[in-house]
Amino acid sequence: MKLQIVPxxxxxxxxxxxxxxxWRQPMALAALFFLAMACMSLVTIVPFVGPALALALLPxxxxxxxVAAAEATQGRFPNPSLLLxxxxxxxxxRRAMLTLGVLYAVSFLAIMGLSALIDGGTFANVYLGGEPMGREIAEDPDFQTAMWFSMALYIPLSLMFWHAPGLIHWHGIPPVKALFFSGIACLRNWRAYLVFGICWMTVFLGTGLVLALVTGVLASLIGAIAGGIxxxxxxxLAAMFFTSVVFTFRDSFSAPDGSAEDPLDLPE
Incomplete structure (x- = not known):
């Protein structure tokens, strides 16, 4: 495995x-994403450890x-069994992926725990779905400080876990090394990842604006259906975003010189 620098x-x-x-396999990829989110939501109902288990399943x-995006790119149907x-x-x-999940859950909960030192746990409760966020909470200076503090810590955490699942699955890298190489790859290619993030932010905001205008008109006609849209x-859009992640991995790493064909053989 070698790191590649891209423009x-x-x-x-x-x-x-x-x-x-x-859009090559919209139904299959959307269904797989919805299924993954549903499984994580169901896991959260497990007493005491549910939220931690859901976090551990994210990688x-x-x-x-x-893997599903790679299958679709190569002309194969990404079936639901890919969830496993x-x-x-x-x-x-398998052991390495489970370890990675535990590391992610522990790290994320540690960030939430640190934020609780600032606002008494309000932000953590809101973020984890245990408390609705009203105007009074949103305007609380301690809540806002905890939110920005958590975001500042979560960004480097997300960079470390960005490529780690792929490095374990396709290159057999141990979990801790995968986290290190993932963070280095994101930092070395920070310009490309910044553009990637800005582009996706533009897509989300642009689509949201158009849909807000459309559903605003439809709301008077079809009521609650507009919210469902x-x-x-x-x-x-979230499924599309996760579909694009495999291409960031493909262009950030390559097989070593003299090795067999790269297991992630995606077309350019």
Missing amino acids: ASTGVLWVKLGIQTF CSSLAMM VAFRSGTER MVGAAMV
Whole structure:
């Protein structure tokens, strides 16, 4: 496995490829994403440890979408069984993915715990769905400080876990090394990832604005259905986003010189 440095313009290409790949198999990729989210939501109802288990499943869900996108790009149908791909890759890699999930859950909950020192746990309760956010909470200076503090810590955490599932699955890298290499890859290619993030932000905001205008007109005619359209569109955009992640991985890493063909053989 070798790190590759790409130009900033590659970030635009990643977004384009993600959208194009999604529309090759829109029903399959959207269904897989919805299924992954539903499974994580169901896990949260487990007493005491539910939220932690859901967090631990996030790297596995991310890997499932990466593998599904790779399948779609290569002309194959991404079936729902790919949701379990992290657990069907051999004992060593399965153990590594489980370890990665535990590390993610512990790290995320640690961030929430640190934020609780600032606002008494209000932000953590709101973020984890335990408390609705009203205007009074949103305007609380301690809540806002905890929110920005958590975001500042979560950004480097997300960079470390960005490529880690793919490095474990396709290159057999141990979890801790995968986290290190993922963080280095994101930092070395920060320009491309910045463009990637800005492009996706533009897509989300632009689509949201158009849908807000459309559903605003439809609301008087079809009522609650307009809200469902907004939620559905947001889920589809999220599925597109996760579809594009595999291309960031493909262009950030390559197989070593003299090795067999790269297991992630995606077309350019």
